[in-house]
Structure formats: C-alpha cells, structure tokens
Amino acid sequence: MAKDVVSSLSDLKEKEVLEIVQDRLRKNDDPLKILDDARRGMEIVGKRFASGEYFIPDLIYSGEILKQITDLVKPRLTKAVEVKRLGKVVLGTVAGDIHDIGLNIVDFMLDTNGFEVYNLGVDQHPQVFVNKIKESGAAIVGLSGFLTLAFDSMKQTVDAIKEAGLRDKVKIMIGGGQIDEEVRKYTGADAYGKDAMAGVALAKQWTGVK
Amino acid sequence: MEKKWAEMSPEEKQESLFQRWLSPKDPAGNDIKFQSPQAEKAYKERIIRIKDAIQLKKLPDRVPALLLPSFFPVYYAGMTPQEVMYDYDKLNIAFKKFLIDFEPDVNIGNVAPGPGKFFEILDYKLYSWPGHGVPPEQCYQCNEGEYMKADEYDALIEDPSNFFSNVYLPRVFGALAPFQMLPTLTGILEMYGVAFNFIPYGLPPVQNALKALMEAGNEALKWVGAVGAFTNEAIGLGFPSMWGGFTKAPFDTIGDTLRGTKGVMLDMYRQPDKLLKAMDVLTPIMIKMGVNAAKMNGNPMIFMPLHKGADGFLSDEQFRKFYWPSLRKVMMGLIDEGIVPNPAAEGGYNSRLEVVRDLPKGKTLWMLDQTDMIKAKKTLGSVACLSGNIATSLLELGTPQQTKDYCRKLIDTVGKGGGYIMCNGAFFDQAKPENVKAMMEVTKEYGVYK
Numbered sequence: 001m002a003k004d005v006v007s008s009l010s011d012l013k014e015k016e017v018l019e020i021v022q023d024r025l026r027k028n029d030d031p032l033k034i035l036d037d038a039r040r041g042m043e044i045v046g047k048r049f050a051s052g053e054y055f056i057p058d059l060i061y062s063g064e065i066l067k068q069i070t071d072l073v074k075p076r077l078t079k080a081v082e083v084k085r086l087g088k089v090v091l092g093t094v095a096g097d098i099h100d101i102g103l104n105i106v107d108f109m110l111d112t113n114g115f116e117v118y119n120l121g122v123d124q125h126p127q128v129f130v131n132k133i134k135e136s137g138a139a140i141v142g143l144s145g146f147l148t149l150a151f152d153s154m155k156q157t158v159d160a161i162k163e164a165g166l167r168d169k170v171k172i173m174i175g176g177g178q179i180d181e182e183v184r185k186y187t188g189a190d191a192y193g194k195d196a197m198a199g200v201a202l203a204k205q206w207t208g209v210k
Numbered sequence: 211m212e213k214k215w216a217e218m219s220p221e222e223k224q225e226s227l228f229q230r231w232l233s234p235k236d237p238a239g240n241d242i243k244f245q246s247p248q249a250e251k252a253y254k255e256r257i258i259r260i261k262d263a264i265q266l267k268k269l270p271d272r273v274p275a276l277l278l279p280s281f282f283p284v285y286y287a288g289m290t291p292q293e294v295m296y297d298y299d300k301l302n303i304a305f306k307k308f309l310i311d312f313e314p315d316v317n318i319g320n321v322a323p324g325p326g327k328f329f330e331i332l333d334y335k336l337y338s339w340p341g342h343g344v345p346p347e348q349c350y351q352c353n354e355g356e357y358m359k360a361d362e363y364d365a366l367i368e369d370p371s372n373f374f375s376n377v378y379l380p381r382v383f384g385a386l387a388p389f390q391m392l393p394t395l396t397g398i399l400e401m402y403g404v405a406f407n408f409i410p411y412g413l414p415p416v417q418n419a420l421k422a423l424m425e426a427g428n429e430a431l432k433w434v435g436a437v438g439a440f441t442n443e444a445i446g447l448g449f450p451s452m453w454g455g456f457t458k459a460p461f462d463t464i465g466d467t468l469r470g471t472k473g474v475m476l477d478m479y480r481q482p483d484k485l486l487k488a489m490d491v492l493t494p495i496m497i498k499m500g501v502n503a504a505k506m507n508g509n510p511m512i513f514m515p516l517h518k519g520a521d522g523f524l525s526d527e528q529f530r531k532f533y534w535p536s537l538r539k540v541m542m543g544l545i546d547e548g549i550v551p552n553p554a555a556e557g558g559y560n561s562r563l564e565v566v567r568d569l570p571k572g573k574t575l576w577m578l579d580q581t582d583m584i585k586a587k588k589t590l591g592s593v594a595c596l597s598g599n600i601a602t603s604l605l606e607l608g609t610p611q612q613t614k615d616y617c618r619k620l621i622d623t624v625g626k627g628g629g630y631i632m633c634n635g636a637f638f639d640q641a642k643p644e645n646v647k648a649m650m651e652v653t654k655e656y657g658v659y660k
Contacts, residue, residue, distance in 0.1 A: 012479065055525045057475035064476060098338065098351045101471055148602055148640045149348055177557060178636060182603040195522060 005034060005069075009041030010048070012058060014065050017041075021072050031076040038069050039083070039112075046112040050197045056105060063108055085116040087207040088138035092120030092129060094153035099146035102176055102196075106142060109196040115140075115203055126153075126160030133166055140203050143189065145176040154187040162188075171206045175199055223548025224573075227454075230508035232257050234445045237438065242445045249448035256315040257450050260631065264550055264595040266572040269628045273621055273657030274315045275650050276597065278452065278577070280322065280637035281349045282646070283308030290347045292340035295326035298436035305440060309449055311643075312650050317449035320440055324350075325433035331426045333384030336467060349639055357381045358468035360477065363484035366468075367491050369394070378468065385422035388415035453552065455503020456513040457496045457544070459537040460489035465518045474518065478532055489536040497543030500551070510550045511575070514541075520557035526565075534565055545573045554598075555579060556636050563589040579635035583624045596624055597631035600649060605634065605641035610648035617652045625657060632657065 005024075008017035024034055045062040048054040089110050093103050100122050107119045118136050120128055133141060141161065143154045154174050161167055172189040175198075184192040193199035218226065232254055234242045244250035255271070262270035284294050287304035294301040305320035329339060336357070337343075339350035357378055358366065366373045372394050380387045393407040410416050441451055458466070464485065465474035477485045500512040518524065519533040541551045554577035559566070563586055566576075571593045578586055578598040586596055599620060604613055617632060624630040632653040 014479070055528070056523050057478055057525075057528060060472050060475045061479050096345065096348050098344070098353070101354075147349070147351070148606055148638055151603075151606060151640070178602040180601065180603050182601075182607045186607045 005037035006041045006044070009038055009062065009065060009069070010044035012045075012061055012065065014061075014068075017065060018068060018072070021069050025072065025076060031073045034073050035070070038066055038073075042066060042112045046109055046200075049109070050200070056101075059105060059108060084114070086114040086209050087140060087203065088116045088118065088136050089140040089142055089203060090118045090120065090129060090132045090136060090138045091142040091144070092124040092132075093122040093144045093146075094150050094157055095123060095125045096153050097145045097147050097150045098122045099144070099176070102146065103144040105196045106144065106175065106193075106199045109200050110142075110203060113200045113204070114209075115200075126157040129157050130160050130164045130166065133161065133170060134164070139170055140206055141170050141172045142199060142203075143172065143174045143187075145174070145179070148178060150176060151183050151186060154183070154189065158188040171202075173199060173202050218548070220546050220548055220573075223546075224510055224550065225548075227504060227508070227510035227548045228257070228261055231450060231454075231510060234442075234450070235508065236442055242442050244448065245446045249446065252448035253445065253450055256448070259315060260450075263628055263631050264572065264575050266593075266595065266629050269659050272659055273625045273653050274631045275653035275657070276316055276452070276631055276633040277308075277312055277314040277646065277650070278318050278634055278637060279308070279639075279641075281639040282641055283320075284323065285640060286311075286643055290340065291323060291349045292326070292346035294320075294323050295340060295350075298325075298433055302436060302440040302443075306443065309444055309447070312646055314449075314650060316452040317441065317444040318452050319444075320437050325429055328426050328429040328433065331422055331429060332386065334382065335384055336382040352467075354470045354472075356470050356473045358464075358473075360469070360473065360481070363477075363481065363488050367484070367488050369396075370491055370495060372396075382467070385426075386419050388413070388419040391416055451507075451509060453511045453513045454505075454507040454509030454549075455500060456515070457500035457503075457540065458514060459516055459519065459533065459540065459553075460492040460496055461519065461533045461536060462515070462517045463492050463496060464488060471518065478528060482532075485532065489532075493536050493539050494543070496540045497547075500540070500544045500549060501547045504544075504547070504549045510548060511552050512544055512549050514551055514553040516553050516555045519562060520555065520559060521561050522558070526561060529562060530565060534562075538566075538568065541569065541574065545570060550575055552577065554637075555581065560585060566590060567593050569593055575631065577633060577635070583620060587624045587626075587630075591624070591629055595629045595631060597633040598635040599624075600632070600634045602634070602636050602638045602641075605638055605645045605649070608642075608645055610642075610644045613645040613648040614652040617649055618656055621653065621657045628659070 003016055003020060005017055005020055008020060021034055042062060045054060049059055091107055093099055107117050110117050118132055118138060120132060129141060143157055145154055158172055161170060173191045173193055174184060174187060174189045175193040179192050191202050193202055236242055259270045259274045262268045263274050281291050283304045284291055287307050289300055289304050294304055301320050301323060309317055326339060337350045337352055340346045340348060344351060376390055376392055380390045391410040393410060398404055398407045465471060469477060504510055504512055519529055524533055544551045550573065552575045556579045559578060559581045567590045574594045576590060576594050576596050578596060583599050604616060
C-alpha cells in the first residue's frame with residue numbers, strides 16, 4: 001500500500017485511509033504518529049477549503065472520516081495527545097437561535113488550524129459566554145447566529161461581556177447568514193467573518209500568527 | 211375542459227392561469243367582490259405589472275414592489291409569534307395591518323406562522339415553535355435530523371408514498387408513531403386474506419393516532435377558514451395573493467427534512483447513485499405538488515425555497531451533478547403546465563448564475579438575497595425576471611435614506627429595461643417600519659418607467 005494517511009485523508013478516500021490505519025495498527029505502529037498524520041491530512045483539507053477547492057460537503061465528509069480514524073486509534077493510546085495550540089476560542093450560537101451548521105464549520109476550521117475551541121453549542125445565553133471566557137481564559141470569542149433576532153442576542157452578549165469587565169481582554173467576532181458590517185457595528189463586536197475561513201484569519205490575526 | 215388544457219401550449223396555459231389570477235374566486239367558485247372600483251383596478255394593475263416584469267416582453271408601468279416577510283407583520287403589530295400561532299383572529303389583524311400600512315403589490319398571505327394547536331395535537335418534532343422549545347416572542351426553527359436513515363434509500367425509491375406514511379410521518383409527528391404498524395395499502399387486493407390488512411386499525415395505539423389525525427384535521431380546517439378569509443379580504447382590498455402554492459428542489463426535499471444537511475452531503479460521497487435515483491423518483495412528485503396547487507388556487511406563481519445549492523454549500527461539480535438537473539426538471543415540468551416557478555435563493559448564488567440560466571426566457575421569477583445583482587442581471591437576467599437583494603441588515607439597522615439610496619441603485623441598474631421586482635432578499639422578522647415604508651415609497655415613485 002503506497003498511499004499514506006495524509007494524502008488519503010486529504011483526498012477524502014474513506015475506505016483507503018481506514019484500511020491504511022487498520023494496517024498500521026496491526027503492524028503496531030505508534031498510534032500517536034497515526035493521529036499526527038491524520039491531523040496533517042486535516043490541515044490540507046482546511047487549506048483546500050480556504051483556497052476554494054473544497055466546499056462544505058468536503059469538510060463534513062473529512063470530519064466523519066477523522067472520527068472513524070480516531071475511534072480506531074483511541075483504544076491503543078496509552079497517553080493523552082499533546083498538541084500545541086495557538087490560542088483559545090469560545091464559540092457558540094447566541095440565545096434564541098438553534099442553528100448549528102455554520103457554528104460547527106467554524107469550530108472545525110479553527111480546530112484544524114490549531115486553535116483550542118470551546119464550542120458551547122446553540123441557544124446560549126450571554127452569561128454562559130461570560131462564564132466560559134472566565135473559566136477558560138480565552139482571548140477570542142465567536143458568536144454565531146442565523147436569524148435576525150440574533151442581532152439583538154449578539155449585542156446583548158457583547159454587552160454582558162462588557163459588564164463583566166472582560167471586554168478589553170477579548171476580541172469578539174460574529175458570523176452567520178445575514179451578518180454584515182452593519183450588524184457588526186450594531187452589536188459592538190470587533191469584526192465579522194463572511195465565512196469560516198474569514199473567522200480563522202481573524203483568530204490568527206488576533207493571536208499574532210502569520 | 212380537461213382535454214382543452216391538455217391541448218394548450220405552455221404559453222396558453224400560463225395565460226390561462228394569469229387570467230384566473232386576474233379573476234379571483236372564493237372556494238365555492240363565486241367571484242370575489244372588490245370593496246371598491248379602485249381596489250379592483252389596483253388588483254389588476256398589480257398582477258399585470260408583475261406579469262410584464264416576469265415575461266420580459268413588455269416594460270411594466272413601474273418596478274413592482276413586493277414585501278415577503280417572515281414574522282415581521284406580527285412584531286410590527288406588537289404581537290408575539292406565539293399569539294398569532296394560537297389566535298387566528300390576531301393573525302389576521304396583524305397581517306391586514308401590514309398590508310394596509312405598507313401597500314406592497316402582493317399579499318404574501320398569513321399561512322407561514324401555522325396553527326400552533328395543530329402542531330401540538332400531532333406532537334410535531336421537526337420544528338420547535340413558541341412555547342415548545344423556543345420562547346413565545348421568537349419564531350419557529352427547524353430541528354435538523356436524519357428522519358430518514360442512510361440505509362433507507364431503497365425503501366424511499368421503491369415506494370415513496372408508503373415511506374412517507376409508515377416511516378417518515380411516524381418520526382416527525384409523535385402522535386403518528388403508531389402508523390409504523392399500518393399495512394401497505396397496495397397489498398389490499400382480493401377477498402382472500404384482505405382482513406389481515408385491517409388488523410392494525412383495531413389496535414389501541416393506531417386508533418389513538420387516528421383520533422389525533424381527526425382532531426388535527428378539525429384544527430387545520432378552523433385555521434384554513436381564518437387564513438382563507440384573510441386572503442379573500444385582501445383580494446377585496448386589491449392585494450393579489452403572491453403564490454398558488456409551493457414545491458421544492460428534489461435535493462432539498464431530501465437534504466432539508468429527510469436526511470438533513472450532513473446526511474445528504476455524506477450521501478453524495480457514500481451512495482451517490484442512490485441519492486440520484488431518489489431525486490429521480492421525487493421529481494415528478496415535486497412537479498405534481500406545484501401543478502396541483504397552482505391549478506387549485508388559480509394562481510400561476512409557485513414558490514420554491516432553495517437551500518442547499520447556495521454558494522459554498524456545494525462545489526460547482528456537485529451543483530451540476532446533484533442539485534441542478536432535478537431542480538431544472540421540476541422547473542421545466544412546472545413551466546410546461548403554465549406555471550411561473552419562483553425560486554428563492556437565500557444566501558449567495560454567484561457561482562450558480564451561469565448554470566441556472568439554462569431556462570426558457572420569461573418564464574421564471576428569481577428571488578435573490580446576497581447575490582451580486584449586476585452580475586445576475588447580465589447572466590440569469592437575460593432569461594429571467596430577478597427580484598430581491600434588499601438586505602435584512604439594511605431593513606433592520608439602516609436608515610430610510612440608506613434604504614432609498616440602495617433601492618434607487620437597484621432600480622437604475624437591475625431595473626433597467628424591466629425584468630426586476632423590488633423585494634427583500636431574505637424572509638425577515640425584524641425591521642424598522644420606516645425603512646420598509648421607504649422601500650415601498652421609493653419604488654412606487656422612482657421606479658416608474660417613462
């Protein structure tokens with residue numbers, strides 16, 4: 001088998017990459033090395049998404065394949081994987097809105113780009129964001145929302161962060177179907193991202209990564 | 211009558227449906243009376259204006275001005291979504307106020323909020339609605355899931371109707387879960403063994419489900435009585451109903467509520483042939499859905515909300531392979547029956563414009579959201595009427611002046627030579643009333659063709 005995990009995964013060859021992983025596990029290959037290859041494969045997926053070669057279905061599919069790889073490898077792990085992270089991001093869909101597709105794509109893209117993501121899930125009240133920022137010490141916050149009511153929920157969340165005295169400790173980005181610069185101004189966020197890649201670019205910029 | 215219809219060309223059929231739209235009737239078949247000669251005049255002018263914009267043959271008298279909101283009329287009337295979902299009088303009051311205050315060229319109708327009690331009776335799982343998963347002051351939202359499992363394509367393909375009645379409905383309506391036990395009706399053939407098929411109907415859970423079904427039917431009737439009365443009242447006031455009904459792109463039929471976004475996207479890789487086959491099977495069903503509604507309601511306009519084909523959701527290759535062929539078949543099936551498909555492409559459709567312009571000229575109306583309208587005019591606009599592009603954020607956060615400026619720009623560019631209808635880009639809940647008013651005003655003044 002000439003193919004390797006990195007290229008099979010990044011080319012979305014599900015069967016092939018799972019066979020390679022199983023084969024390597026049978027040969028008692030280091031499970032950490034397999035996971036590291038998978039991570040590198042996912043980095044390529046992220047890059048291809050960023051360059052417009054891959055689209056949302058490719059991201060979702062690669063995530064599904066990665067989950068299967070992790071499930072195969074996990075029982076063999078003796079110690080936890082340590083990955084160097086660029087920074088922490090608290091992410092969630094704001095109160096009253098239960099949309100999660102965009103949220104999870106941004107989570108995925110930040111994660112594959114080396115950020116530690118605390119994904120709070122959907123319909124999260126401002127206080128939940130505030131608590132998580134305090135607990136994690138994250139310097140970046142991402143607010144997601146698809147509905148127009150999210151404009152107000154986002155504003156309330158930014159206000160709550162301000163009231164908690166955390167506003168100058170975090171950078172806040174917003175995103176979602178109807179979000180634009182007008183909405184950003186209204187909510188008091190620092191920036192808005194048109195898509196998941198814009199979110200990653202912002203996070204990198206804010207953490208000083210080139 | 212039936213034979214005559216079959217002999218008509220698509221153009222004749224379309225003209226016949228436009229004529230029926232122009233002469234509205236109540237469910238009993240009687241002419242709806244206009245409240246004044248001015249109302250009747252306005253009603254007819256509005257339809258002709260829209261027809262001229264769509265057909266791309268004649269310049270309309272002015273750019274038609276539409277408002278297609280979601281829950282905006284409810285908030286504008288100072289009510290909550292919960293109130294209008296449970297009190298149909300309030301529902302009618304809110305939507306009537308909206309029509310009278312803003313005077314758009316069509317009435318979107320007040321069907322969208324839906325009957326809350328009906329959803330309760332059936333224990334609808336597919337959505338959370340005010341008081342049932344979302345707060346009273348917010349609109350309902352879809353609970354995406356795999357209501358059809360990955361290994362159920364064969365069942366759907368072999369017998370879609372049975373799949374819906376015995377598998378899908380029991381999953382999306384809690385009260386109909388016992389319908390899983392129902393027989394396949396095509397097994398009821400001859401005297402021998404026929405009674406076996408009816409055993410499930412004697413079982414208490416199935417009987418309870420049937421009772422729920424009757425109760426739901428009663429509530430649906432009560433609700434449709436109210437929304438129907440509003441529709442007819444609006445016609446009497448001079449506001450034509452926007453749509454005769456709706457249908458969907460087969461890819462969305464599967465991706466929205468059967469397999470879900472993630473499910474359908476994985477199926478493109480793991481079982482593409484089955485996905486394509488299932489869309490083939492659903493295509494005539496989607497055509498029939500639109501044709502029947504348009505004919506029943508005497509209105510050529512059929513709404514088609516487009517979802518999973520937006521920019522970014524599929525690659526160009528995936529769009530051309532999985533999304534467009536069956537969508538085009540549905541649209542052509544509708545056009546052949548004289549219908550004007552009204553696809554609404556929320557999000558961006560920039561990367562799709564060259565593909566979707568493969569349609570006969572003057573037969574469709576596209577509602578666009580964040581698509582580059584100049585680009586759209588040059589491509590899709592050469593064969594189709596365009597509408598939309600007034601951003602939700604502009605309506606909610608902008609000023610009347612900004613709104614007017616933006617509308618003027620659209621009228622000057624996309625509206626040039628006809629083929630454009632002023633409209634919001636996405637179905638909106640919140641907006642500043644003064645912005646909505648500004649949008650209507652500027653279109654009616656500045657949008658006049660000289």
